[in-house]
Amino acid sequence: MERAPTLCLLPGLDGTGRLYRHLARRLDEDFTVRVMAYDSGRFDGYAALADRIATQLPRDEDFVLIAESFAGPLAVELAGRRPPGLRALVLAASFVSSPLPASRLLAGVLAHMPAMLPPGLLLERLLAGRGAGGELRDELRAILRSIPTPVLRARALAALRSDAGGVLKALDLPVLYLEGTRDWLIGRHAGREVLRLARDAELHRIDAPHFLFQVSTAPAATAIVDFLKRRRLA
Template identity: 25%
Template sequence: MKIIFLPGLDGTGLLFDRLIEQFPESWNYNVVSYNSIKAESYLGQAKEIAARINDKDIFVVAESYSGRVAYELYHLLSERVKGIVFLASFISRPSQIARLAKFLPVFLLKPNFLTKLILYLFGFNLSGDKGMVIKVFDSLQKSDKLKLRSRLYNIATMPKAARTIECPVTYIRPSTDFLVSSSAVKLLAPKSSKFNLVEVNGGHFIAQSNPAECAQIIRNAINHLNT
């Protein structure tokens, strides 16, 4: 079984490094970078990713932005998707204020004193390694800016999900997530026939600030498939 890692808004996949370090080297995995994806819509991105997957069985780990991509990918590949872990993610608009995401100037995603402070507050809950804030900005700077703009538009205009996910779903919920509302999580739960929510201490960038615990939850979800 291949594990497919789908990244957050930065889209590069570079922020998965600390998480992947927690897994055995023998794992068969692939980290998707949206820089290599031509499609702009959620469905288009999922179709392009699906076309690249030759493995019979896959397990999807979707961070933040990529929740809807994982949702669409499941409905394209159906029973080939054995399970999904959502990392502080969403399949419908994450909050009411997310409607404004399409108006966010990309230059505000460049590091300076104010933007680093805002990210440390809203992304990390003012706790943990401040160096991770720089890593997030470094990843954003390596992102294709036109595609980044498209991802912001997708978040702002995302319709509610209608279909159900039949494979096992685990949701890793940060204890303090300022970017994904509890209502967005509540919208995901009834769309999953087998839903398990696990709370982990930290802010929205939970895979970066608490990689060991997130990795253990992912391992547990995968191991549970074999029981």
């Protein structure tokens, strides 16, 4: 039996990878898992971030990129560089362009406002719905305190202005899109766009809020493993 691909997990807006702890534990029963992290002190755009992450990807083995939320355009950017070992993409509660209605207009407004986060309770409900336990709430708050707000805003603005659809359309890779049925942040149009643009894509819905991997870890991990098995990558 061929060796299973390494799973490279690209975190969302926080960039720390700390919110992947439970998912990584589920997946490392069958795969080697690498949780990536971004520089918390700076953000110079998706292309520059891809330059840094590309040096950390496996060089002599097959791998799969798994990206949530903010990391969707990053994963597509990395895939567009045609790394030889890349075998598939998984995008969860994510997007390749325009994650919100009037995204670019919203970005223009936010760019001229002071850097600040929404109130904590509102942010938690938006991301995790009512399913956030105390551990997840505490971890999220600690992470947000550890990252400069201007860095978080710069990442959010880049996401709102992202446009990786053309790159995705040119890829010849299997793609799995995981959609949370209770995701009030990323609408269903994002998944439909991935299905429309990708040459070979599947959509799988999970009863979850935006924090799909954190709140519905088990069904998300199962969906990923089943997808890789169907594609004979596991």
